[in-house]
Structure formats: C-alpha cells, structure tokens
Amino acid sequence: MPFDLPMFFAFIIAFAILAYVVMDGFDLGVGILFPLLPVGRERDSAINSVAPVWDGNETWLVMGGGGLLAAFPLAYGMILSALYAPIIAMLLALVFRGVAFEFRWRDPRHRPLWDMAFTGGSIVAALAQGITLGALLQGIAVQNRSYAGGWFDWLTPFSLLVGISLVCGYALLGSTWLVMKSEGSLQERCHRLAFRLGIATIVAMAAVSAATPFLRDAYWMRWFAWPQVLFTAQVPLLVAIVTFVLFWSLRRGHHYTPFLMALALFGLGLAGLGVSIYPFVVPPSVSIWDAAAPHDSLRFMLPGVLIMVPIILAYTGYSYWVFRGKTGHEGYH
Amino acid sequence: MFEGLDAIFLARLQFAFTVSFHFIFPSFSIGLASYLAVLEGLWLWTGRQVYLDLFKYWLKIFALAFGMGVVSGIVMSYQFGTNWSVFSDKAGPIVGPLMAYEVLTAFFLEAGFLGVMLFGMNRVGKGLHFAATLAVAVGTFFSAFWILSANSWMQTPAGYAINAGGQFVPADWWAIVFNPSFPYRLVHTVFGAYLTTALVVGAVGAWHLLRARPAEKGANEGARVMFSMAMGMITVVAPLQIFAGDQHGLNTLEHQPVKVMAMEGHFQSHPDGAPLVLFGWPDEAAGKNLFAVEIPKASSLILKHSWDAPLKGLDTVDRKDWPPVPVVFWSFRIMVGMGMLMLTLAAFSLLARMRKRLYDWPLLHRLALAMGPAGFVAVIAGWVTTEVGRQPYTVYGLLRTVDSASALDAPAVGASLLAFVVVYFFAFGAGTYYILKLMSHPPHFGEEGPRRDQPVRAAGITPAPAVAESLATGKEA
Numbered sequence: 001m002p003f004d005l006p007m008f009f010a011f012i013i014a015f016a017i018l019a020y021v022v023m024d025g026f027d028l029g030v031g032i033l034f035p036l037l038p039v040g041r042e043r044d045s046a047i048n049s050v051a052p053v054w055d056g057n058e059t060w061l062v063m064g065g066g067g068l069l070a071a072f073p074l075a076y077g078m079i080l081s082a083l084y085a086p087i088i089a090m091l092l093a094l095v096f097r098g099v100a101f102e103f104r105w106r107d108p109r110h111r112p113l114w115d116m117a118f119t120g121g122s123i124v125a126a127l128a129q130g131i132t133l134g135a136l137l138q139g140i141a142v143q144n145r146s147y148a149g150g151w152f153d154w155l156t157p158f159s160l161l162v163g164i165s166l167v168c169g170y171a172l173l174g175s176t177w178l179v180m181k182s183e184g185s186l187q188e189r190c191h192r193l194a195f196r197l198g199i200a201t202i203v204a205m206a207a208v209s210a211a212t213p214f215l216r217d218a219y220w221m222r223w224f225a226w227p228q229v230l231f232t233a234q235v236p237l238l239v240a241i242v243t244f245v246l247f248w249s250l251r252r253g254h255h256y257t258p259f260l261m262a263l264a265l266f267g268l269g270l271a272g273l274g275v276s277i278y279p280f281v282v283p284p285s286v287s288i289w290d291a292a293a294p295h296d297s298l299r300f301m302l303p304g305v306l307i308m309v310p311i312i313l314a315y316t317g318y319s320y321w322v323f324r325g326k327t328g329h330e331g332y333h
Numbered sequence: 334m335f336e337g338l339d340a341i342f343l344a345r346l347q348f349a350f351t352v353s354f355h356f357i358f359p360s361f362s363i364g365l366a367s368y369l370a371v372l373e374g375l376w377l378w379t380g381r382q383v384y385l386d387l388f389k390y391w392l393k394i395f396a397l398a399f400g401m402g403v404v405s406g407i408v409m410s411y412q413f414g415t416n417w418s419v420f421s422d423k424a425g426p427i428v429g430p431l432m433a434y435e436v437l438t439a440f441f442l443e444a445g446f447l448g449v450m451l452f453g454m455n456r457v458g459k460g461l462h463f464a465a466t467l468a469v470a471v472g473t474f475f476s477a478f479w480i481l482s483a484n485s486w487m488q489t490p491a492g493y494a495i496n497a498g499g500q501f502v503p504a505d506w507w508a509i510v511f512n513p514s515f516p517y518r519l520v521h522t523v524f525g526a527y528l529t530t531a532l533v534v535g536a537v538g539a540w541h542l543l544r545a546r547p548a549e550k551g552a553n554e555g556a557r558v559m560f561s562m563a564m565g566m567i568t569v570v571a572p573l574q575i576f577a578g579d580q581h582g583l584n585t586l587e588h589q590p591v592k593v594m595a596m597e598g599h600f601q602s603h604p605d606g607a608p609l610v611l612f613g614w615p616d617e618a619a620g621k622n623l624f625a626v627e628i629p630k631a632s633s634l635i636l637k638h639s640w641d642a643p644l645k646g647l648d649t650v651d652r653k654d655w656p657p658v659p660v661v662f663w664s665f666r667i668m669v670g671m672g673m674l675m676l677t678l679a680a681f682s683l684l685a686r687m688r689k690r691l692y693d694w695p696l697l698h699r700l701a702l703a704m705g706p707a708g709f710v711a712v713i714a715g716w717v718t719t720e721v722g723r724q725p726y727t728v729y730g731l732l733r734t735v736d737s738a739s740a741l742d743a744p745a746v747g748a749s750l751l752a753f754v755v756v757y758f759f760a761f762g763a764g765t766y767y768i769l770k771l772m773s774h775p776p777h778f779g780e781e782g783p784r785r786d787q788p789v790r791a792a793g794i795t796p797a798p799a800v801a802e803s804l805a806t807g808k809e810a
Contacts, residue, residue, distance in 0.1 A: 065407075107763075
C-alpha cells in the first residue's frame with residue numbers, strides 16, 4: 001500500500017465521509033425517530049438537541065463531494081452521473097429537512113407539515129445514501145472515462161438492503177444521541193428504542209457483510225485470502241466486542257457509552273468498506289490512482305488540508321462544547 | 334413528456350434554475366452578515382440599545398436566509414458531477430481545488446460559528462460572540478473569493494496546460510486563482526451583494542416609516558436607524574458599483590469580446606464608431622436588431638473612450654460560437670436599468686439627508702420600498718449576462734457546453750428538473766413568506782433575543798418561541 005498523495009487524499013475523503021456519516025447520521029436519525037416521539041415537549045427537545053450543529057454536520061457532505069471533485073475528479077463524475085436518481089433524491093430530501101428546522105418554529109399552524117418534511121426528508125436522505133453506497137459496492141459500468149450503464153442499474157436487492165441498513169443505523173445513532181442529550185420521558189423512550197434499533201442494525205450489518213463477498217470475487221479474496229484473513233478478521237471481531245459493550249451499557253443505563261459504541265460501529269463499518277473496495281474508488285475498474293487529480297492539484301490542496309482540517313476540528317469541537325450537556329425542555333410553552 | 338427536448342438544454346436549464354435560486358440567498362447573506370457585524374460592533378462600541386435591537390431583528394431573518402442558502406448550496410456541490418461529469422473530469426483538477434479551499438476556509442467557518450452567533454450570546458459572552466459574528470461575516474467573504482475565482486477561471490482560463498487525457502491541469506496556481514477577470518468579478522459581485530442587502534434593509538425601514546401613524550412619526554428609532562444606514566450604504570456603493578461594472582465590462586471586452594458584442598447587440602462591425610443600442614429586439618436569424626433605438630457612436634465612446642474607435646461585430650464570428658444574443662442583450666439591459674434606478678435612489682436619499690427630511694419624505698420611502706427587490710433582480714440579470722454570454726462554452730474558448738455534460742437521457746434530466754422546480758418553489762416560497770412575515774413586524778425596543786433560562790437553544794436557530802407565539806396570536810413578539 002504506497003502512501004503517496006492520492007492515498008493521502010483517499011484517507012482525507014474517507015475521513016470526511018466518516019465524519020459526515022456519524023455527525024449528520026445522528027441528526028438524520030433524530031429525524032427518522034421523530035414520528036415515534038409524542039408531539040410537544042419531547043419532539044421540541046429532540047430537535048433542539050441537533051439544531052445548533054446540523055449545519056456544521058452537513059458541511060462534511062459538501063467536503064466529501066467537493067473533495068472528491070478536487071482530488072478524484074474522474075470518480076466524482078462517474079459516480080454521481082451513474083447514481084443520478086438516488087443522488088438527486090438525497091439532495092431534495094436534504095432541502096426539505098434542512099428548511100424544516102427553522103420553518104416548524106415559524107409557523108405553528110403548519111408544524112405537523114414541517115415535522116413530516118423533517119422526517120420524510122431524513123428517511124429519504126438516509127435511504128438514498130445507503131442505496132448509493134450499495135450501488136457503488138456492486139460496481140459501476142464504465143467506458144471511455146464515463147458511466148456506461150443504464151438509469152436503474154443502482155436499483156437491486158443489495159442496494160436496497162444497504163439503504164435500509166443505513167436507515168436503521170442512523171436511527172440507532174439518533175436514539176443513542178438522545179439518550180445522551182435528553183432527560184426524563186424522552187430519554188426513557190429513546191433508551192427502549194436504542195435496544196431494538198441496536199438489534200436491527202446488527203442484523204442489517206451482518207446481512208450486508210454476508211452478501212458483500214459474493215458480489216465480486218475480488219471482495220471474497222480480499223476478506224478471506226490467507227494470510228490477510230488474519231487482518232480482516234479483526235473487523236468482525238471488533239464489531240462483536242462493540243456490540244457487546246453497546247448492549248451492556250444500555251442495560252446498565254449509561255448515558256454516553258451507547259452513543260460512543262454506535263459511533264464505533266459506524267467506524268468499523270467504514271473500515272470494512274475500505275477493506276472491500278481498496279484500491280478502487282469506482283469498483284470494479286477505476287483505482288485511486290486512475291482517478292486522482294494531477295500531482296500539482298493535490299499538492300496545491302495539501303497545505304490547505306493540513307492546516308485547515310485541524311482548525312476546523314478545533315472549532316467544531318468548540319461549538320459542540322458550547323452547547324454541551326443535556327438539552328432542557330423547560331420554558332418552551 | 335421530455336422526449337422532444339434536448340437533454341443538454343434541460344441540464345443547462347436545471348443548472349441555471351438551481352444556481353439562480355441558490356444565489357439569491359448568498360447575495361443577501363454576504364451583505365447581511367457584514368451588516369450584522371457592523372451592528373454588533375456599533376453596539377459594543379456605543380452601547381446604544383437600538384443597535385442590539387436591530388442586530389437581533391436581522392439575525393432572525395439571517396438565520397432563515399442562511400439555512401436556505403446552505404441546503405440549496407449542497408445541491409450545487411453535487412450537480413457538477415450528476416449533470417456535468419465530463420466537465421468535472423476535465424476541469425476538476427483546476428476548479429475542484431478552488432472549491433475545496435472554499436469548503437475548508439469558508440463553509441466550515443460559517444457553519445461552525447453560526448450556532449454560536451445565533452444562539453450563544455448568553456453562553457460565551459460579548460467578546461467571543463462578536464468574534465463569532467465576525468467569523469461568519471469573514472466566512473461569507475472567503476466563500477465569495479474562492480467560488481468567484483473558480484467561476485472566473487471558466488470565463489478567462491489561465492495558468493493551465495492540457496494533458497493526454499484531455500484534462501486541464503494546473504501549471505501556475507497564482508495565474509489560475511487571480512485569472513484576468515477575477516478581481517473585477519469579485520469586486521462587482523461583492524458590491525452587488527452589499528447593494529442587495531442595503532436595498533432590502535432600506536425597504537424594510539421605509540415600510541415601517543410609512544406605516545407609522547403621523548403621531549408616531551419618528552417614534553420607531555430602529556426603523557430610522559436602519560433606513561439611514563441603508564441609504565448611506567447605497568449612496569456610497571451605487572456609484573462605486575457603476576464604476577466597477579464599467580471596468581468589468583472593459584475587462585470583458587479585452588478577454589471575451591464576443592460576449593460584449595452580444596451585450597451591445599452589435600451584429601455588424603463598425604469601423605468608425607459603434608452605436609449604443611438602447612433598446613431593440615435582436616433577431617439572431619436575420620443578424621440585426623429590430624425596432625432599435627440607438628445613440629450613434631456612443632458604444633465606442635463607452636468601450637473605447639473614443640467616438641470613432643472601430644468595434645468588431647458578430648459578423649466577424651462564426652455563428653456556432655455565438656452566445657444566445659437576445660438573452661444576453663436583455664439581461665444586460667435589465668441589470669444596467671436597475672443600476673440606474675439605484676443611482677437615482679442614492680441621489681434622492683442624499684438630497685433628503687441634506688435637507689434633513691430623510692425620515693419624513695413619503696415619496697422617498699415609497700421609492701425605497703419599491704426598490705427592495707431591485708438588488709436581486711440586478712444580481713440575477715448580471716449572472717445571466719455573464720454565464721449565458723460565456724456560451725457555447727463551459728471553459729471559455731476551450732471546452733464546449735455540448736461536450737461537458739453527463740450522458741443522461743432527456744427524461745431523466747427533465748424529471749429531476751421538474752422535481753427541483755416543485756421542491757424549490759414550495760420550500761423556498763414558504764421561507765420567503767416567513768421572512769416577509771418577520772419583516773412586517775417593526776423592530777422595537779428590547780428586541781427579543783435568545784432566552785436566558787434555557788441551557789440550550791430554545792428553538793430552531795432563532796429565538797423562535799416568542800416569534801411563533803406572535804404568529805399564532807397575531808401580536809408582536
């Protein structure tokens with residue numbers, strides 16, 4: 001595994017995707033769970049807990065997209081045009097849920113409508129992201145530096161499975177986030193939900209993991225060939241440990257641990273993804289090096305990334321810290 | 334239903350629609366972020382309550398506009414790939430890093446400090462809060478810097494080479510970032526954003542000055558202060574903007590002469606002084622203007638500073654390299670017309686200020702109110718002029734639009750275009766309504782801010798419960 005500029009930027013983009021998935025994951029998860037929360041204080045508390053940070057969370061999505069364009073322009077064009085329908089659906093869904101944050105407070109008479117937009121947008125966005133991921137894993141037909149498949153190549157049982165898995169996973173993140181950030185009846189409700197969603201997520205992850213090696217021989221080899229199985233086997237092993245800690249901490253009524261374990265599950269999921277598709281960025285034929293922007297483009301961005309990413313992480317951390325602690329619901333009405 | 338239409342035309346229409354809608358929000362929020370920083374700075378410096386009241390008043394509106402700008406902006410960052418994948422592959426090595434710098438230096442800065450700016454005043458203290466407001470304002474400027482650099486590079490490409498794969502590759506980043514049209518476009522766009530914001534702020538101030546009953550005249554200090562500040566801004570910036578626009582035009586003449594031919598409606602070459610076509614209907618097929626009203630030789634005077642300077646016309650250019658002339662011709666006239674109206678408002682308000690009648694001259698207030706949307710009209714018309722004027726290229730003179738698009742079929746693009754239209758009109762229509770609703774309430778003493786008794790933001794990004802109650806009960810917050 002040569003560690004050169006394309007590899008470095010592949011890691012940066014993987015990091016942006018992970019940051020996006022876990023951070024927007026929990027606020028999309030709150031949106032997915034919204035209909036299960038009673039109208040009034042619980043819903044208001046739940047949405048307030050993510051209101052100060054959702055905008056920053058979603059910026060990682062722009063970073064992922066913009067970074068892909070900048071560092072792997074060929075892959076950016078291929079993937080997005082191949083997955084036209086799910087990407088457009090995701091963008092439109094994010095419009096709905098993004099505006100709902102503000103609009104539901106501006107217009108109490110139509111609050112049920114904007115709550116629906118918040119939930120609908122969150123579910124569609126999560127589903128579309130999962131389908132995108134699934135379709136990418138399946139592989140994208142490419143010819144002459146362009147997408148060469150049909151409009152609906154992305155739609156398969158596998159991509160739908162990944163889509164549904166991601167909805168479950170985001171809902172788990174959302175429920176454990178609320179266990180951490182809320183008190184009283186909302187916390188109890190989310191605690192109960194987290195159990196069920198934990199089970200659903202683990203089952204879904206297992207199903208996706210079991211199906212992936214059968215998609216392509218290359219994936220099979222990557223996971224099970226000797227001796228790298230010694231390395232790849234760590235991923236499911238760690239998933240098992242994290243799962244155990246997740247349920248143990250839920251049973252013990254911990255507030256923070258379940259969320260951290262849900263984050264860890266996502267991290268491991270992404271690691272598994274990396275194991276499967278490396279060295280490709282557009283499986284099955286376009287590698288990181290095929291798609292990488294010219295050396296001068298990457299070198300131009302290098303100082304920006306090295307200087308700005310730590311600064312961004314610092315003030316993102318600061319803004320989370322400003323709004324730390326439990327989200328109260330006193331004094332709303 | 335889209336079978337008869339050209340997929341590339343639909344993709345262009347979709348890009349034009351989404352980017353125009355998107356740009357409405359930043360053109361307002363770039364100026365508003367700076368205005369908020371000025372208001373908070375003035376409050377900290379003078380301690381006058383009215384500045385804090387105005388800050389909180391416009392903060393609520395900023396939150397709504399900014400949120401809509403964010404979600405419509407995410408769409409833009411993906412549309413290059415969904416619909417313009419060949420452009421992304423070929424021009425990505427150059428415009429991609431510029432946009433990456435926009436994300437790294439601007440978007441995170443804005444998003445990271447927005448929460449603190451909107452709701453953190455009671456949590457972080459005045460100094461840090463002001464720093465957050467400044468960070469957001471500076472972020473909007475950084476964002477304009479990088480995205481306009483990328484856009485300008487597409488207009489006046491420089492500092493590049495072309496590799497074996499047909500990609501544009503960087504040769505000189507300094508030449509790329511500061512390409513020939515960039516400084517002009519940056520100044521012209523930022524002034525445009527400031528004017529747009531000032532016109533909106535002025536219109537809201539004018540509305541509340543007009544609505545005040547005679548006995549209350551002058552009672553609403555907030556309306557007076559915002560009206561005066563807005564008119565002052567327009568008085569200074571409108572003439573500067575006209576000068577900057579003229580310079581930008583001269584720059585365009587140098588680097589994109591065909592665009593200027595279309596803007597001017599010059600189908601024929603004029604070896605001894607070209608006329609200024611005030612109005613007319615450009616007939617592309619016939620290659621002439623119908624019903625034209627012209628001032629002889631005035632165009633040469635403006636563009637070349639000489640009555641008799643020769644100017645080439647579209648007859649010297651192959652028709653396949655023409656931009657759509659009527660669109661460019663008319664959008665340019667709309668922009669210039671708005672600019673002249675702004676100059677009129679600037680002069681009128683200056684007269685009123687000198688006569689000490691700024692707050693009790695209803696005609697001025699009516700004009701300012703009517704001009705509220707003029708900035709948006711001018712900004713969109715200006716962008717149509719420059720972007721349609723770049724056609725038939727995406728990278729001017731080098732990469733044709735027809736060679737830039739993804740290989741999508743018309744029904745797919747048509748369906749997504751339709752979905753964008755429906756969703757945008759619904760979501761952003763509602764948002765505009767909520768903004769107008771907020772504007773319809775006058776700013777008042779002790780403007781409601783974030784509530785102190787709440788550990789985390791009370792509601793949404795803005796102190797919404799109070800406003801929500803006011804909407805429900807019809808009373809002021």
